[in-house]
Amino acid sequence: MTEFVKVGAGQMGLLMLGTILMFVVPLVIAIMWVKRKNERFSTVLVGAATFLLFAIVLEKPIQNVLVFPTYMGLPAHAMSEFINARPLLWAFIIGLFPGVFEETGRLVAYKTVLRNRKNKETSISYGIGHGGFEVMFILGVTYATYVVYAVMINSGTFGTIVDQVMEQAPDQVGALITVANQIAAFSAGDLAVGIIERIFAALFHIGASIIVFYACKNGRRIWLFLLSILLHTLMDFIAGLTVAGVWNPPAWMLEGIVGVIGVLTFCGALFLLYNKDVAEIMEE
Secondary structure (H helix, E strand, C coil), X not given: CCCCCCCCHHHHHHHHHHHHHHHHHHHXXXXXXXXXXXXXXXXXXXXHHHHHHHHHHHHHHHHHHHHCHHHHCCCCCHHHHHHHCCHHHHHHHHHHHHHHHHHHHHHHHHHCCCCCXXXXXXXXXXXXXXXXXXXXXXXXXXXXXXXXXXXXXXXXHHHHHHHHHHHHCHHHHHHHHHHHHHHHCCCXXXXXXXXXXXXXXXXXXXXXXXXXXXXXXXXXXXXXXXXXXXXXHHHHHHHHHHHCCCCCCCHHHHHHHHHHHHHHHHHHHHHHHHCHHHHHHHHC
C-alpha cells in the first residue's frame, strides 16, 4: 500500500479553520448587509443560485467537453487538441468561459427574477450572493475535502484508494499525490493567500454586478455588460497564463495584478452607483 506523510495537527487545524471561515464569513456578511440596508435576502440567494446555474451547471460541462473532454470520460477531439497545443489560446478560452457565462447569468437574473427590484442596493445584494457562494464553493468545499482527505491519509485509507486508482486510472494518480503533498505542507501562509485571493474576487463580483445592473436599467448602456465580460475574461486570462506556463510571475505579483483589477472594478462600480451625477447620466 502506498504510504503518505501523516497530516499534522497544525495543518488539520488550519484546514478546519479555513473551512469554517469560508462558509461562515460570507453568510455573516450577507445577513449584516441585508439587515443594515433592509434588503431582501432572496436577492442574495438569487446571486448564489445564478452562480451555481451558470458557472457550475452550464459553464463547466461545456468547457470540459470543448477543452478537457477526457475529464468527462470522452476521447480527445480535434478542437481540444488544437486548443491544448496553443497555450495562449488555452488561457484565453479559460478566461472567456467564466466571463461570458457568469456575466450573462447576472444579466439574465436582472432581466427575469429581479426585474422588479430597481433600488441600487439590489446590485450589491446580488453581488454578495454571487461572490459569497463562489467563496463557499471554491475554497469552502476544497478545504472541507482536504479535511476528509487528511483524515483518510492519517488512517491509511487514502493510500489504499491511490493503489486502486493506480490499477484503474493511472493517469489520475499524479493529481491525488499532489493533493496529498499540498495537504501535508499546508501553512498559515497558504490560508492567508487563499483568503486574500477570494476577497479580491468577491470585490470584483460585487463591482461587476453593479455594472451589469446599470446595463439592464438602460438598454443604451449595454456596453457596460460587454465591459463586465472583458474585465472578467482579463482576470481569468491572466491566471490562465500562469497555469499554461506562458508566464510565471512571483505569486505576489499575480495576486497583486488580480487584486488591482478586482479593487478598481469594485471602486469604479461604487462610484457609478453612489455618485449622483454619474448615476443620473447612466439612467438617461
